[in-house]
Amino acid sequence: MLSVISASPPLKPPKLSPGKEFEGLDLHDAVVRGSGPHYTYNDQLFNATSHRKNMSRDIVGSFTCHNCTYLRRRAHTWPSGVICTQVFFTPDGQYRTILHAQQCRRCEAYVEPVVNEDNYVKKIVSALDLWTGRRERLRPKWDEDEKETPPHDKKRCHGCQIGVCTRKLTPGKEFEGSYLHAVVARESDDRYKYDQNLTKPTSGRSRSKNIVGHFLCNSCTPAYEWESGIICTELFLGSNDRYRTILHAQQCRRCKAFVKPDVDEENYVKRVVRALDLWTGRREPQKQLFDESKATGRHDDKLCHGCQIGVCNGHSMKKSIQK
Secondary structure, three states, X not given: XXXXXXXXXXXXXXXXXXXXXXXXXXHHHHXXXXXXXXXXXXXXXXXXXXXXXXXXXXXXXXXXEOHHHHHHOOOEEEEEEEEEEXXXXXXXXXEEEEEEOEEOOOOOOEEOEEEOHHHHHHHHHHHHHHHOOOOOOOOOOOOHHHOOOOOOOOOOEHHHHOOOOOOOOOOOOEEEHHHHHHHHHHHOOXXXXXXXXXXXXXXXXXXXXXXXXXXXXXXXXXXXXXXXXXXXXXXXXXXXXXXXXXXXXXXXXXXXOEEOOEEOHHHHHHHHHHHHHHHOOOOOOOOOOOOHHHOOOOOOOOOEHHHHOOOOOHHHHHHHHHO
16 A cells, blocks of 8 residues: 655745834835846745845835824934845745834834835845846945944844844944954964854854953044943854954043944953853853953943944943942
């Protein structure tokens, strides 16, 4: 007697979160005009069926909160250079996009994005052309559309909240930690490799660390210098012992200019390597002791770029100390 093997049912995409995630189908006509008949929209694609995983693009646009109309009699509008947009595709030219809401600063309601169509088409078609082999990889350029947009508020971005948003470093405010990798390599016997392509969606573990160091503002005359025990440093760990750090600027109290941090290398290496060793199972968790190097004065969360975009631990630390 022949046994009948039933075919497994096709994978179904998870439902979109109402009011927080939005299908990009309405923008497909603009994509066709920008690319020709190369791509077709398939709203059944998702991470498990996409040829590439965890791919997002930052799109320029704006948000208008009409909920504020009822509360304050005037709608609240804000621009954004980082509208989180997930992109799924297959090699035969099918694709799908999901756009993510941001929360209003006034009333915390989630608001649907209104994207700049030209920017959307440029980013989506460029990605699809690269992935399908229709163009070569090019050196990234600074996008003119994104110059005048405010810092990305990770606390209020739905993409950031669920771990799918990937944003570019903000010039003058965020700094790649690759220049410190040599000291990390020496301390860790070269077991960790630096990968500046890691983001929160593509990393297995991520957390912000408070690093000791100082800042020197040369915009002031004479130059103004201050110490900090909370230099916000984002740390990401990927597969195969790959890691990445992003260091955040602080603003000068006198002139409000953003200043690049100068970290204490010994403190940086100790914090980063200990975290990586813990996450990779190379050491056991230990009770955290008070570090005297933290005693560098009050952390001003209004002047810390990490606090401004919601990734710094300094504000929560201050609250715990006050308790």
